[in-house]
Amino acid sequence: MAKDNRQRLGRAEARDKLLRAAARVFLEKGRGATVEDIAAEAEYSASALYKHFSNKDDLFRCLWHRVFTEMIEVFTNEPPMDLPFVGRLKWTLYSIAEFAENDRDLFLAAMANSPIAESPMTLDEEFLEKHHQMRDAFNQLMSRGIEEGVLRDYDPATLAMAMGGSLQALTGHWALEGPFPLKPHMDDLIELFMNGAAKKPED
Amino acid sequence: MAKDNRQRLGRAEARDKLLRAAARVFLEKGRGATVEDIAAEAEYSASALYKHFSNKDDLFRCLWHRVFTEMIEVFTNEPPMDLPFVGRLKWTLYSIAEFAENDRDLFLAAMANSPIAESPMTLDEEFLEKHHQMRDAFNQLMSRGIEEGVLRDYDPATLAMAMGGSLQALTGHWALEGPFPLKPHMDDLIELFMNGAAKKPED
Amino acid sequence: MAKDNRQRLGRAEARDKLLRAAARVFLEKGRGATVEDIAAEAEYSASALYKHFSNKDDLFRCLWHRVFTEMIEVFTNEPPMDLPFVGRLKWTLYSIAEFAENDRDLFLAAMANSPIAESPMTLDEEFLEKHHQMRDAFNQLMSRGIEEGVLRDYDPATLAMAMGGSLQALTGHWALEGPFPLKPHMDDLIELFMNGAAKKPED
Amino acid sequence: MAKDNRQRLGRAEARDKLLRAAARVFLEKGRGATVEDIAAEAEYSASALYKHFSNKDDLFRCLWHRVFTEMIEVFTNEPPMDLPFVGRLKWTLYSIAEFAENDRDLFLAAMANSPIAESPMTLDEEFLEKHHQMRDAFNQLMSRGIEEGVLRDYDPATLAMAMGGSLQALTGHWALEGPFPLKPHMDDLIELFMNGAAKKPED
DNA sequence: AATGAATGAGTATTCATTCAT
DNA sequence: AATGAATGAATACTCATTCAT
Known part of the structure; x- marks a missing residue:
């Protein structure tokens, strides 16, 4: 009834x-x-x-798959190449911000599952590879910056580490302290990053 | 027998x-x-x-307690104040490197358990507080730098985010790709950080 | 479409x-x-x-019902009484062979479900009764043989056990080792049953 | 308390x-x-x-293993070769009776799990092999009987089928109708097996 | 007549934990 | 100080069954 x-x-x-x-x-x-x-x-x-x-593992696998696939799309979706380097960097970070803000749950779940977070050794191959892809996309962006003479002649991995790490710290903060607009903070981080990484006239 | x-x-x-x-x-x-x-x-x-x-939870609590206590000691152990800012920053990072390299397991376990890693909402109060302490120590360091006129007039939290995030990215990399000497990479990160964050004559 | x-x-x-x-x-x-x-x-x-x-149990009940009903028909379908005992025995066994060969799946399923096979205690009453009916039909056949003076004066149950057991062993073998013509083997078993295994002087 | x-x-x-x-x-x-x-x-x-x-399957595997190992021991434990054929046959059957009567539960469980009983196709290799071993031991016994000129020149497999099947029918009956002494019935079956059911002129 | 979507009641299995020795 | 034997309370997963379409 x-x-x-x-x-x-x-x-x-x-x-x-x-x-x-x-x-x-x-x-x-x-x-x-x-x-x-x-x-x-x-x-x-x-x-x-x-x-x-088919089981709990499968469920989580599908979740990570989905989330990382979207993330990678954001990371590897080439920014318009007519933009100058800083524009492209901003373009990428803003895309991330949009994804994070639109799909908060999925985004945070992905972050909480970053490689060092859960047992690094037991990570699926597939899963690790996705991470490498994301890292590589960031490295590539930096390499281009160097080639174009916009960035100083650092190891691109170091540059990616600095920018990526800052970004992760920012989103981590955003995860814990509730949602606030990400883009302004990204601007700050970019400026900070550039005023160190940017080739200065006197160099 | x-x-x-x-x-x-x-x-x-x-x-x-x-x-x-x-x-x-x-x-x-x-x-x-x-x-x-x-x-x-x-x-x-x-x-x-x-x-x-007394039980599994207790065991882990003790583990985190121990690890974070040591970490905080490193973070809050004031570097010799007669050093210039960069010297103090380096001093702090090197202390971290030493802890990480001497006590790899404990250090990595701590990292893997950072707030965003495991479910943020279920974190013990005590635990979260330790994290705040560490963050605050870093913020403080930055504030001093600003006061001393060595760092540009940014929000100290932003500076801490940039430096701390880079550091975390570095140790994350170090966790995954096996042990390699941390200090040289730290030098790079510091230099990168400073050449952006350092107040320039023309500012 | x-x-x-x-x-x-x-x-x-x-x-x-x-x-x-x-x-x-x-x-x-x-x-x-x-x-x-x-x-x-x-x-x-x-x-x-x-x-x-109406449910799974019902499905299986119907299956066994159907199979055993057919089996019992074979067993109780009186062979032409003008045949001598051995002829009648052969007639019965051949009927079984025909059923088995025509409806292999149903026949084997029935065998696999014989009383000692699946938990004897949980057998439906109805189901057990069918088994008794089959056994009785066989016993009866043997009783007649004795009455007619063709079989020795054994306990009919013992005779039924011997012939029935042999038959079951044969069909069991046939189940496992793939289909082969049953009738010749039945002839052998009947002969053996009637004449015994011991070498006679006249052999 | x-x-x-x-x-x-x-x-x-x-x-x-x-x-x-x-x-x-x-x-x-x-x-x-x-x-x-x-x-x-x-x-x-x-x-x-x-x-x-380690799990339910393992438990059952161990059960069958144990039971069949004991059964095979009985079957393959060569009877004293100085006995005449019938003596040896009886010796083997009596061993089985003793096992069955001493370890009723284990024996019945084994029977209930005979190859045609539970899904024949899914049987473990190991399990099937045990069955073959038992069958072979019986075949061998019969072969010897033929060689020694005690048994008629039948296919040993047919003889084994007849004797083994009768035996199985007997123990099946014993399983269902509660415990009664097996040996007398075995004697009957052996006599029947050796001498056949047909009334002989001299009877 | 037939099906896809959904569920509840069970069942195997794991794991933190206790306790007598 | 340390362990082996044992358990209860979860928890993942299965499967017969229902029902709206």
């Missing part, structure tokens, strides 16, 4: 709902998040989850 | 052995590390562990 | 298809066979199965 | 207790027997079971 509260969604919608729920719950409870927790967050029963993912 | 291999260590040694084992196992298996795993790594039985720690 | 492949069979055909599928799957996977497995083997969805059987 | 009812047995005793319990429960409930059921029957908790067997 009681109204049947079951959702009756298409496969894709249900999958997406579950993945987003997983991200949220993962953020709250870490890897220890229960299948039940996740399903409940998505307003499903635990067993429903198994119609969409 | 096999010789009895049971360890008969003093309490303190046993405790230390267990804590270090915990750090190592935590690094390998993440939060999923079993009490049994840890005890085995320390060449103890699981039940022995309970003679030294 | 893909053509709708759904089956639209009459009730009886669908039922039969499902039962045969059940027999096959049961043989492959034993009692652990899933409703889904069975439905899939029959090229139906699991829910379709419930339109034909 | 309540008395601690925990057993405190040696590893071997506990293992044995669990295996025997498994046999009993298996007989009652078939393969569907719960780990909990089994543990309870052995007066243990379910988790205790996992200290002795």
Whole structure:
């Protein structure tokens, strides 16, 4: 007699709902998040989850896959090459900011799962590779900057480390202290970065 | 009549052995590390562990406590004030390098457990506070630099973010790609940081 | 606009298809066979199965019912009484052979489900009774043989045990080693049964 | 306060207790027997079971292993060669009777798990091999009988089938109708096997 | 007649923890 | 000081079953 509260969604919608729920719950409870927790967050029963993912591991794998795929797209999506270096750097960081702000849960879940975070040794190959791809995209950006004579002749990896690390510290802060506009802070970091990295006339 | 291999260590040694084992196992298996795993790594039985720690949580609490206490000591151990700012910054970073290189397992375990890494919401109060202390120490350092007219008039938090983030990126890299001497890379990062952050004559 | 492949069979055909599928799957996977497995083997969805059987138990009950009913028919279908005893025995065994060879899946499923095979204590009453009926039919056959003075004055149950056991061993072998013509082997068993294994002087 | 009812047995005793319990429960409930059921029957908790067997499958594997190993010992334990053929046959059957009567649970569990019983296709290699060994031992016995001129010149496999099948029918009956002395029935079956069912003129 | 979406009740398995020795 | 034996409370996963379409 009681109204049947079951959702009756298409496969894709249900999958997406579950993945987003997983991200949220993962953020709250870490890897220890229960299948039940996740399903409940998505307003499903635990067993429903198994119609969409073959097991908990698979669920998380799909989550990381999705998130990192989007992240990599942002990172590797070449900025317009007619922009000067700083413009391109800003363009990339702003893309990241947009992704983070639009898809906060997914973005934070991804961050919380960065390689050093969870057991580095047990990382999937696939997973590590994604990280390398992102790092490489950043390195490349720096290399170009050097080639173009805009950046000083540092090891591009060092430059990427400095800029990337700052960025990560910023988003980490943003993760903990609640959402605030990221772009202004990015501008600061870029300026800071450039006024060190930028080739000065007197060099 | 096999010789009895049971360890008969003093309490303190046993405790230390267990804590270090915990750090190592935590690094390998993440939060999923079993009490049994840890005890085995320390060449103890699981039940022995309970003679030294009241439960698993306690064990980890002790681990983080110990690690962060040491870290904070490094961070807050005021460098000789007769050094110029850059000298003090270097002094601090070098101390970190030394700690990391001497106590790799403990250091890495601490990093893997940084606030954004594991579920931020479930962090112990005590734990979060330690993080704030570390951040504050870094902020303070920067504030002094500004006061002394060595650093440009940025928000100290931004400066700390840039330097701290770079540092974290470096140690993250060092964690994944095996041990290599940290100090030279730190020099690079400091130089990079300063040539952006340092007040220039024309400012 | 893909053509709708759904089956639209009459009730009886669908039922039969499902039962045969059940027999096959049961043989492959034993009692652990899933409703889904069975439905899939029959090229139906699991829910379709419930339109034909009220539940899994019912499905299996129907399967055993059907199989044992056919078996019993074979066993109790009186052979022409004008035949001599051996002729009647052969007639019965040949009927069994024909059933087995024509309906291999059903026959094997039935065998695999013989009383000692699956947990004897949980057998349905109905089910056990069928077994008794079959045994009794065999006993009866033997009793007649004795009455007619063709068989020695043994306990009919012992005779039935010997002949029935041999028969079961034969079909068991036939089940495992793939299909081969049963009748010649049956002839051998009958001869052996009648004349014994001991070498006689006149041999 | 309540008395601690925990057993405190040696590893071997506990293992044995669990295996025997498994046999009993298996007989009652078939393969569907719960780990909990089994543990309870052995007066243990379910988790205790996992200290002795890595999982349910392993438990059953060990059970069959043990049972079949004992059975094979009986079957392959050569009877004294100075006995005449019938004496040797009887000797073997009596050994089986003794095993069955002494270790009823284990014996019945083994029978209930004969190859055609549970899904023939999914049988472990190891398991099937044991069955072959038993069959071969019986075949061999028959071959010898033929060589010695005691048995007629039948295919040994046919002879083994007849005798083995009768035996299995007998023990099957014994399983269902409760324990009664096996040996007298075995004598009957042997006599029948040797001399046949047909009434001879001299009877 | 048939199916896809969804669920609840179970079940195997893991793991922190206790306790007698 | 240390351990082996044992357990209870989670938790992942399976599967029969229902129901709206």
